Amino acid sequence: MGIAGYTFAKFSIEQSIAMMKRIAVTDLSLKDIHLPVNSSDAQIASALAKYKEGGINIYTVGVIYMKTKEAVDAAFAYAKKVGVTMIVGVPNYDLIEYSEQKVKEYDIKLAIHNHGPEDALYPAPSDVYNRIKNLDARMGMCIDIGHSLRAGTLPEKAIKMYKDRLFDIHIKDINSATKDGKGIEIGRGVININAVIESLKKINYTGYCSIEFEKDMTDPLPGIAESIGYFKGVMNSED
Amino acid sequence: MGIAGYTFAKFSIEQSIAMMKRIAVTDLSLKDIHLPVNSSDAQIASALAKYKEGGINIYTVGVIYMKTKEAVDAAFAYAKKVGVTMIVGVPNYDLIEYSEQKVKEYDIKLAIHNHGPEDALYPAPSDVYNRIKNLDARMGMCIDIGHSLRAGTLPEKAIKMYKDRLFDIHIKDINSATKDGKGIEIGRGVININAVIESLKKINYTGYCSIEFEKDMTDPLPGIAESIGYFKGVMNSED
Numbered sequence: 001m002g003i004a005g006y007t008f009a010k011f012s013i014e015q016s017i018a019m020m021k022r023i024a025v026t027d028l029s030l031k032d033i034h035l036p037v038n039s040s041d042a043q044i045a046s047a048l049a050k051y052k053e054g055g056i057n058i059y060t061v062g063v064i065y066m067k068t069k070e071a072v073d074a075a076f077a078y079a080k081k082v083g084v085t086m087i088v089g090v091p092n093y094d095l096i097e098y099s100e101q102k103v104k105e106y107d108i109k110l111a112i113h114n115h116g117p118e119d120a121l122y123p124a125p126s127d128v129y130n131r132i133k134n135l136d137a138r139m140g141m142c143i144d145i146g147h148s149l150r151a152g153t154l155p156e157k158a159i160k161m162y163k164d165r166l167f168d169i170h171i172k173d174i175n176s177a178t179k180d181g182k183g184i185e186i187g188r189g190v191i192n193i194n195a196v197i198e199s200l201k202k203i204n205y206t207g208y209c210s211i212e213f214e215k216d217m218t219d220p221l222p223g224i225a226e227s228i229g230y231f232k233g234v235m236n237s238e239d
Numbered sequence: 240m241g242i243a244g245y246t247f248a249k250f251s252i253e254q255s256i257a258m259m260k261r262i263a264v265t266d267l268s269l270k271d272i273h274l275p276v277n278s279s280d281a282q283i284a285s286a287l288a289k290y291k292e293g294g295i296n297i298y299t300v301g302v303i304y305m306k307t308k309e310a311v312d313a314a315f316a317y318a319k320k321v322g323v324t325m326i327v328g329v330p331n332y333d334l335i336e337y338s339e340q341k342v343k344e345y346d347i348k349l350a351i352h353n354h355g356p357e358d359a360l361y362p363a364p365s366d367v368y369n370r371i372k373n374l375d376a377r378m379g380m381c382i383d384i385g386h387s388l389r390a391g392t393l394p395e396k397a398i399k400m401y402k403d404r405l406f407d408i409h410i411k412d413i414n415s416a417t418k419d420g421k422g423i424e425i426g427r428g429v430i431n432i433n434a435v436i437e438s439l440k441k442i443n444y445t446g447y448c449s450i451e452f453e454k455d456m457t458d459p460l461p462g463i464a465e466s467i468g469y470f471k472g473v474m475n476s477e478d
Contacts (some may be wrong), residue, residue: 010307022461022462023461023465024424024427027407075341090426123332183470185263185464186468186470187468187471187475188263193472193475194475194476195474197476221460221461221464222262222460222461222463222464223261223464224461225424225460225461225462225465225468226262226464226465226468227468228468229424229425229426229465229466229467229468229469229470229472230468230469230471230472231465231468231469231472232426232468232469232472233426233469233470233471233472233473233474233476234430234472234473234475234476235472236351236426236433236473237432237433237436237472237473237476
């Protein structure tokens with residue numbers, strides 16, 4: 001289990017670490033809110049030292065939006081400096097090929113993130129998969145299960161269909177399987193968490209499942225804790 | 240799902256209600272910390288009004304210790320005024336028979352609570368059951384799964400063995416199956432929550448399962464939330 005850094009959008013690195021300690025989660029998808037892509041080497045070193053001292057493992061960076069070649073360059077240079085082997089990102093269509101070149105150059109994977117029906121680029125997991133399925137095997141996807149369902153795709157199906165390119169998952173729940181569905185504590189919403197976990201077990205998924213909690217963003221800890229508890233409870237009881 | 244009031248020992252009624260709202264739990268085992276047994280009618284009415292306005296259902300009172308006849312009398316009079324049909328209590332052995340008389344007089348059930356190896360009266364569930372099994376059917380037990388395991392009794396077994404007298408359950412987890420085991424978030428400890436829930440389903444348990452969280456008592460909300468999430472996750476995925 002991990003945490004998607006956007007969950008801590010309203011908090012400092014120190015505050016995020018304190019919250020992660022409370023829920024006993026050590027793996028983080030670092031969001032640029034906490035360490036901008038254009039940070040200096042000294043700023044990167046300082047942030048990494050804080051996470052390291054806090055016992056936090058940064059397993060990826062993202063979600064990083066890439067609208068220009070320069071942004072792609074910057075993202076890969078940043079990922080290398082941070083020391084991760086994967087970027088969760090959103091490249092414009094016309095930058096996918098260029099991103100693939102960078103993936104090869106850096107040997108850093110790119111997991112493209114779907115963002116729901118209002119996203120012009122990648123509303124559903126299929127919008128990612130169809131654009132990367134024939135590219136380098138290090139081009140993959142981060143399925144956001146909430147945005148997936150809002151876009152009309154059952155995440156438990158997407159996980160199975162796109163298993164060969166599934167590098168990362170953002171887990172959450174939503175209060176309605178519609179475009180306007182809002183984030184809610186896992187277990188209280190409409191996502192079939194049992195089915196999602198069954199699918200993950202079926203494909204022998206070995207990546208992270210990172211909670212992205214987008215409710216009560218100024219006081220998210222109880223909701224994060226309930227979400228992580230629920231997910232672990234299902235995970236530990238499904239055969 | 241409910242909450243055992245001791246969880247909120249360090250908080251006011253208003254603060255407890257606010258926390259229960261965050262975790263979407265409405266059923267409370269009212270502890271005398273929040274409404275002493277010797278409260279006046281006006282004090283009782285005032286407290287009940289707060290809970291009612293907060294949407295909280297007080298399904299029982301307790302744990303109430305009864306060391307004298309007067310304490311038994313007071314507990315039953317109090318339970319009647321609060322409007323519950325059950326007391327979770329700990330009567331001295333020589334008051335069990337007198338308590339049974341009161342149970343009949345008031346038609347209020349008594350669920351005797353086990354409190355672990357250091358408890359001189361009821362360390363394990365069997366210490367309750369053996370003393371009430373031949374009494375009025377409204378004499379029963381509240382199994383505390385943490386104290387049960389600390390006393391050497393697997394709670395999943397106790398639930399099945401004592402099902403005919405099982406009126407209430409305090410759920411929690413502990414970090415060690417020993418006398419010195421301490422409270423911890425459900426799912427992080429040594430209690431086999433899957434087995435506990437399987438047993439509850441097997442006996443078609445219809446009572447409450449109330450979280451009693453005894454860690455971080457000055458800031459318990461994240462731990463309560465994680466615990467309730469975990470328990471619900473297992474409950475919703477076990478067949």
